Amino acid sequence: MIRFESVSFRYRADAPLALDDVCVTLEAGEVVAVVGANGSGKSTLARLCDGLLEPTSGRVLVDGIDTAAPESLWDVRSMVGMVFQDPDDQIVGTVVEEDCAFGPENIGVPSAEIRVRVDSSLAAVGLQGLERREPHLLSEGQKQRLAVAGALAMRPRYLVFDEPTAMLDPAGRRAVLEITERLARAEGHGVLVVSHDITGIARADRVIGLDSGRVVFDGGPDGLLGDAGMMALLGLALSPAARLAAALRERGLDVPLSAADAESLVASLWR
Amino acid sequence: MALILDDIVCEYATGTALAAVALDAVSLTLSRGDLVVVLGPTGSGKTTLLRAAAGLLSVSRGRVEIDGLPASGRGSARGAVGLLFQRPESQFFSLSVAEDCAFGPRNLGRTPDEALEDARDALSAVGLDPVTFGPREPWSLSGGEARRAAFAGVLAMHPRYLLLDEPTAGLDAEGRRSVCEAIESARAGAGVLVVTHDAEMFLDSADRVLVLRAGRPVFDGDVPALLEALPRLSEAGDVDPPEVPRALMLARERGLLAPGTLTLDIDRAAALIAEGLSSGGARS
Amino acid sequence: MSRMSGIGQYVPGDSSVHRLDAAAKIGVVAAFTVALFVVRGFAGLAALGAVVAAAIAISRVPVRAVARGLRAVGFIMVVTIVFNMVRWQPTEALVRLGPLAIDGAGLRMGLFFAARILLLVTGTSLLTLTTSPVQLAGGIERVLAPLKRVRVPVGDLAMTLTIALRFIPTTAEEAEQIMTAQQARGASFDAGGPIARARAYAPVLVPLFFQLFRRADALATAMEARCYRGSEGRTRLVESRMGTADWVAMLVSGGVVIAVGVLL
Numbered sequence: 001m002i003r004f005e006s007v008s009f010r011y012r013a014d015a016p017l018a019l020d021d022v023c024v025t026l027e028a029g030e031v032v033a034v035v036g037a038n039g040s041g042k043s044t045l046a047r048l049c050d051g052l053l054e055p056t057s058g059r060v061l062v063d064g065i066d067t068a069a070p071e072s073l074w075d076v077r078s079m080v081g082m083v084f085q086d087p088d089d090q091i092v093g094t095v096v097e098e099d100c101a102f103g104p105e106n107i108g109v110p111s112a113e114i115r116v117r118v119d120s121s122l123a124a125v126g127l128q129g130l131e132r133r134e135p136h137l138l139s140e141g142q143k144q145r146l147a148v149a150g151a152l153a154m155r156p157r158y159l160v161f162d163e164p165t166a167m168l169d170p171a172g173r174r175a176v177l178e179i180t181e182r183l184a185r186a187e188g189h190g191v192l193v194v195s196h197d198i199t200g201i202a203r204a205d206r207v208i209g210l211d212s213g214r215v216v217f218d219g220g221p222d223g224l225l226g227d228a229g230m231m232a233l234l235g236l237a238l239s240p241a242a243r244l245a246a247a248l249r250e251r252g253l254d255v256p257l258s259a260a261d262a263e264s265l266v267a268s269l270w271r
Numbered sequence: 272m273a274l275i276l277d278d279i280v281c282e283y284a285t286g287t288a289l290a291a292v293a294l295d296a297v298s299l300t301l302s303r304g305d306l307v308v309v310l311g312p313t314g315s316g317k318t319t320l321l322r323a324a325a326g327l328l329s330v331s332r333g334r335v336e337i338d339g340l341p342a343s344g345r346g347s348a349r350g351a352v353g354l355l356f357q358r359p360e361s362q363f364f365s366l367s368v369a370e371d372c373a374f375g376p377r378n379l380g381r382t383p384d385e386a387l388e389d390a391r392d393a394l395s396a397v398g399l400d401p402v403t404f405g406p407r408e409p410w411s412l413s414g415g416e417a418r419r420a421a422f423a424g425v426l427a428m429h430p431r432y433l434l435l436d437e438p439t440a441g442l443d444a445e446g447r448r449s450v451c452e453a454i455e456s457a458r459a460g461a462g463v464l465v466v467t468h469d470a471e472m473f474l475d476s477a478d479r480v481l482v483l484r485a486g487r488p489v490f491d492g493d494v495p496a497l498l499e500a501l502p503r504l505s506e507a508g509d510v511d512p513p514e515v516p517r518a519l520m521l522a523r524e525r526g527l528l529a530p531g532t533l534t535l536d537i538d539r540a541a542a543l544i545a546e547g548l549s550s551g552g553a554r555s
Numbered sequence: 556m557s558r559m560s561g562i563g564q565y566v567p568g569d570s571s572v573h574r575l576d577a578a579a580k581i582g583v584v585a586a587f588t589v590a591l592f593v594v595r596g597f598a599g600l601a602a603l604g605a606v607v608a609a610a611i612a613i614s615r616v617p618v619r620a621v622a623r624g625l626r627a628v629g630f631i632m633v634v635t636i637v638f639n640m641v642r643w644q645p646t647e648a649l650v651r652l653g654p655l656a657i658d659g660a661g662l663r664m665g666l667f668f669a670a671r672i673l674l675l676v677t678g679t680s681l682l683t684l685t686t687s688p689v690q691l692a693g694g695i696e697r698v699l700a701p702l703k704r705v706r707v708p709v710g711d712l713a714m715t716l717t718i719a720l721r722f723i724p725t726t727a728e729e730a731e732q733i734m735t736a737q738q739a740r741g742a743s744f745d746a747g748g749p750i751a752r753a754r755a756y757a758p759v760l761v762p763l764f765f766q767l768f769r770r771a772d773a774l775a776t777a778m779e780a781r782c783y784r785g786s787e788g789r790t791r792l793v794e795s796r797m798g799t800a801d802w803v804a805m806l807v808s809g810g811v812v813i814a815v816g817v818l819l
Contacts, residue, residue: 154781244544
C-alpha cells in the first residue's frame with residue numbers, strides 16, 4: 001500500500017502549500033483517480049509517491065518504506081513506476097526496445113532477464129513487433145504505451161500516471177485507459193491516475209479530489225458524478241454520455257451515475 | 272469570395288523512390304462565416320491539407336485560390352489566411368502576451384502602436400482581458416489561456432480565413448470550451464477550417480464536414496449526412512463517433528432502434544432510447 | 556521529411572558490416588584515417604578507395620545515402636582543387652590565364668587532397684551509416700573505457716550522446732514547425748542583411764530553446780523516476796563485447812589499410 005500520512009509540501013520556503021495535510025492511500029489492485037483544477041496539487045501528489053519530491057512535513061510510505069529515507073530511495077522508485085503527460089519527455093532510447101530496457105538497466109538487472117522483461121512489457125501494451133522502431137516514428141498513443149512499457153519493465157507494484165491521455169487522440173486515449181485498468185484488475189498493480197478524463201474517472205474504484213492542496217473528496221465515482229457542486233469545484237464537466245445518462249434518469253430509467261461513456265451506458269440499459 | 276481548393280494533389284518527396292501521395296483529389300470551398308471540419312485518423316493528410324490551403328506547400332495538381340488570387344507565389348493574398356498549428360503555445364517568443372500577438376501585424380507593416388492595438392483587440396476577441404493578460408509572460412498562462420493567446424496572435428492579423436490544426440488537443444474541459452467559444456466568435460469575420468480529432472466539440476456548429484482516409488476524401492457533406500454515414504465511417508476507423516451518436520449506435524447493435532435516427536442532440540437521443548426500450552421491451 | 560534525413564544517418568541493415576561490433580568499426584575507421592594520411596601516391600589512394608568501395612558493397616547501403624554525405628563536402632573539394640592548381644608562377648603551365656596559370660603539379664596535388672577528403676568522409680560516414688547511434692555511443696564508451704581510470708565520466712558522456720541523438724529528429728521537427736508557424740505570421744528569414752536575418756531567427760530560436768530547456772528538465776525527472784543514477788552499476792539489454800570475429804575483422808582490415816598506407 002502507498003500511504004500518505006498528513007503530508008504537506010511546498011516548493012520553496014516562501015511559497016504557499018502545494019499540498020496541505022493530505023492523508024490518502026492506494027491499495028494493490030485498485031484504480032484511484034486524482035482530480036482537481038489546474039494548480040490544485042495533483043501532479044505534486046503524483047511526484048511524492050515515488051520520492052521525486054519529499055514531503056515538507058508528514059510521511060509517504062510505500063509498503064512501509066519511507067520515501068524520504070535516502071538508503072531506500074531506489075527501492076521505492078523501482079516499486080513505483082511513473083508515466084508522465086508528454087510521451088516525448090520520457091523516452092530516452094533511440095529505438096523502442098532500448099527505451100523499454102532503460103529502467104532495468106539502471107537497477108543492474110542481468111541482460112538475459114532484461115530481454116525477458118522488455119518482451120513481456122512491450123507485449124502487455126501491444127507494441128510487440130515494433131522493437132526496432134525509432135520513437136519519433138511512433139504515433140503519440142504508441143509513444144505513451146511505450147512509456148507504460150518502460151515503467152512495467154521495472155516490475156513495479158504501483159503505477160502512477162500523471163495525465164497520461166491528455167495529449168492523445170480518442171483511440172489512443174481508450175487504449176491507454178484499457179491498459180491501466182487491466183494492469184490493476186488482472187495483474188494486481190495499484191494504479192493512481194491524475195486525470196481530467198471523465199470516462200477514466202467514472203471507471204475508477206475511487207476518486208480523490210484536490211482543491212488548493214487539500215483533499216476535498218475521497219470516495220467512489222458515483223458520489224462525485226452526482227454532485228454538481230463538487231464537480232465544478234474540481235474543474236470537471238460531465239461528458240456528453242454522462243449528460244445523456246442524466247437525461248435518461250430524468251425519464252425514469254435506471255442508469256447508474258458511473259455510466260459516463262457510451263459503452264457502459266448502453267451496457268447498463270441492456271444487461 | 273472564398274478560399275477554394277480545386278481537385279488538389281500533394282506529394283511528398285516527388286520524383287524519388289520515397290514519393291508518397293499525401294492528398295489525392297481533394298476539393299473544398301470555404302466561405303466567410305463558414306465552419307468546415309476535417310476529420311480523419313492520424314496520418315490521413317489533415318495537416319497537409321491545412322498547409323496546402325495556406326499556400327505553404329506546393330500542389331502537384333489542381334489549384335488553391337484565395338478570393339480569386341493564387342495562395343502562394345507573386346501576387347498572392349498575403350495575410351488573408353491565418354494558420355494556427357498544433358500546440359501553438361510552443362511558439363511564444365516575446366516577454367509579454369501583447370507583444371507576441373503584435374508580431375503578425377508588425378510583419379504586415381503596421382506601426383508598433385497600431386500593431387499593439389490590433390493585439391489588444393484580438394485578445395479581447397478570444398476572451399482574454401488585454402489589461403490583465405497583455406503584460407503577462409506567455410509562459411505563465413494556463414493551457415486554455417495560452418492556446419487562446421496564440422489564437423489571438425493569428426486573429427490580430429485580421430485574416431479572412433482561419434485554418435486551425437487540432438485547436439483543442441491537450442486541453443481540459445474548461446480549456447476546450449473556452450477555445451471553442453473564441454473560435455465561434457471569430458467566425459463572425461472569417462471562414463474557419465478546423466482539422467481535429469475532437470468531433471465532439473465542433474460538429475454541433477459545423478456547416479460542412481470532410482473526412483479523409485490516406486489523403487482521399489471518403490465523406491463530404493453536412494452534419495445530418497455525416498450522422499447518416501457515421502456507422503460506415505466509424506467501422507472503417509475514419510471517424511471516432513461523438514459519445515451521443517456512439518451510444519445510439521451501440522443501442523442499435525442491440526437491436527432496439529430503427530435505423531437512420533442518429534443525432535447529436537442529448538434530449539432527442541434520450542427520447543429515442545426511452546421510446547425504444549418501452550416499445551421493444553428487450554430489456555432483461 | 557527529406558530535409559531531416561541528414562548526412563551519414565543510420566541505414567538499418569543486417570550485413571556483416573552492420574553486425575561488426577561498433578568498437579571494432581571505430582578501430583578500423585581509425586586505422587583507415589591514419590592510412591589516408593601516410594599514403595604517398597594515387598596508387599595508395601586507389602587501393603584505399605577500393606577497400607571503401609568493397610565495404611560499401613558488402614554493407615548494401617544505398618550509394619545514394621553515401622553520396623548525400625559527399626554533396627556537403629563537394630564545395631570544399633572544388634576549392635581545394637582550384638586553389639592548388641591556379642598559380643602565379645607555374646612549374647609546368649598547362650593553360651595560361653593572363654598572369655595566372657593552371658599548373659600541372661598543382662592540379663595533381665589538388666586532386667590528391669580532394670580524393671583524400673572524399674575517402675575520409677566516405678569512410679567515416681560508412682561508420683555512422685551502418686551503426687545505430689546507440690551502438691555507436693556504446694562503442695565510443697568502450698573505446699574510451701581506459702579513461703575511466705583517470706576519472707573521466709565516460710559512461711555519462713556516452714549517455715548524454717545517446718540522448719542527444721534520440722532528440723535530434725524530435726527537435727528538427729519542432730524547429731520546422733515553429734519556423735513554418737512564424738512564416739504563417741508573416742516572418743521572413745531571408746530578407747535584409749546578415750544582422751536583420753539573424754534577428755529574424757529570434758522568433759524561432761527563443762521558443763525552440765525554451766522548449767529544449769523545458770524538455771531537458773522533464774526528461775531529467777523521468778530518468779530519475781526510472782532509477783537513473785549515473786552509469787555506475789548499469790547493465791545493458793545487449794551486452795556488447797568484442798567477439799573473436801570482431802577482433803579478427805578489426806585486425807585484418809586495420810592491418811590491410813595500414814599496409815596500403817605504408818607501402819603505396
